[in-house]
Amino acid sequence: MPTEPDADVRLDFPLADGVARRGDAERAGILDAPGFGKHFTDHMARAVWTPDGWGEDAVVAHAPLVLSPAAAVLHYAQEIFEGLKAYRHEDGSVWAFRPEANARRFARSARRLALPVLPESAFLRSIEQLVAADLDWVPTGGENSLYLRPFMFASESFLGVRPAKEVTYLCIASPAGAYFGDGEIQPVSIWLSQEYTRAAPGGTGAAKCGGNYAASLQAQAEAAAHGCDQVAFLDAVESRWVEELGGMNLFFVLDDGTLVTPELTGTILEGVTRTSVLQIARDLGHEVEERRVDVAEWRDGCASGRVREVFACGTAAVVTPVGALVEPGSRAVPGDGGTGEVTAAIRRRLTDVQLGRAEDVHGWMHRLV
Incomplete structure (x- = not known):
């Protein structure tokens, strides 16, 4: 099996004749x-x-x-x-x-x-x-x-x-269509999975393959049964370190404006939106940290006010505020549980670039037609 692409191969993907088109x-x-x-x-x-x-x-x-x-x-x-x-x-x-x-x-x-x-x-x-x-x-x-x-x-x-x-x-x-169909961004609630893990060291967590998503479905069903929109996974070794959601990366906004996201350890998918958010946060003047995040820091930070905002990001939803972390018998809410100012600003900057409403200073957009 080749591990590198053939530099000489050229695929043109010509349009086949006779394809029926809908009216x-x-x-x-x-x-x-x-x-x-x-x-x-x-x-x-x-x-x-x-x-x-x-x-x-x-x-x-x-x-x-x-x-x-x-x-x-x-x-x-x-x-x-x-x-x-x-x-x-x-x-x-x-x-x-x-x-x-x-x-x-x-x-x-x-x-x-x-x-x-x-x-x-x-x-x-x-x-x-x-x-x-x-x-x-x-x-x-x-x-x-x-x-x-x-x-x-x-x-x-x-x-x-x-x-x-x-x-x-x-x-x-x-x-x-727009992820938030009515244009009003709605914070989501997150169930903390304590029985299931998404990926283990040495596994396929850093690859975008169907098995990773299949592994998240039972935990997602558990989240829905508890009235939550999404599920968050902890690491497979200590059941302590925050990793990601079933299909999105996580960010935490601290009271000093710093953005923190779990570091890539081989068990977390490197999201394209995640990488873009890191750059936009720097552009907006925020310090950013990629490091391990203890779930206790999430819980305690919401209670103390240290964690002001939490949001998730991915291709489908772009940037989605997290309104609560839910566990049996407890609920950790950052700020007032709504869409925070930093979350909103990052989402606005990102969508403005994507939709051509702001200058593409990083050359992220690729013209197709």
Whole structure:
């Protein structure tokens, strides 16, 4: 299995002929209230890897897959994915937020899951070609976007525990409405999981693979049963150190304005939004710390006022205030439990860059069309 991309490979993802497109009226109805992950565009990008290298690249019809029941992914979960968004700016152009960072993380995940590394140029080209083919599906207005889901899985028909010798790469697209549909940011409540862990040292916590999310589902169900929106995980060794939510990184705003986030120890996914928040916080004049965070610091800091704000961040929600940490018999609330000033300022700066309302001083936006 190659651990590095072939520098000579070039995938162009040409548009296939004869793909049926939905009518203007049907598409407009979907775009009027897209939700999240409910509807999909007319096309998808596709490429296939074998020991001979990458090939069969094209933008084809979004359609059901034909897989053997013996496809390796169904038995050994050898797969990875990414998530990013494309935004339409006022002049009609369409831009992706930091797709190069997603491409690099996709490569890191591939190495960890013993999958072939897709060249960054091919990752970007697949997105560009897919968005160009489905340009009419990119929503307008507010924080609406086109969500892009690149993923790769072991498609070889083989029952044996080894890296697959056929791997399929796909990228699909889904129009997405604003995470907070009414425009009013709502703080979320977080259940602290004390029975389940998301990842262990030496495992796949730093890779973006489906198994990590599957491992969070029972804990998420437990959170919902306790009336909470999300679940937070502690480390697998001491059950003491705060790691992340089921799909978002965490930040704490202290009373002196310092931002603290759990350090990357190999069990936490390095979020693209997380990295961006760290830079924006510095731009806004805040000190930032990446270090271990004891859950007692979260609890006690809320009680003493040391922890003024808590927020989570990720591609889907961008930045979401955390209103409470909930455990059996206790509830830790930062500040007044609402959206803090620092949280709101960071979220506003980030979305302004993404939507083209503020100068992109860090060169984060990549023009697609």
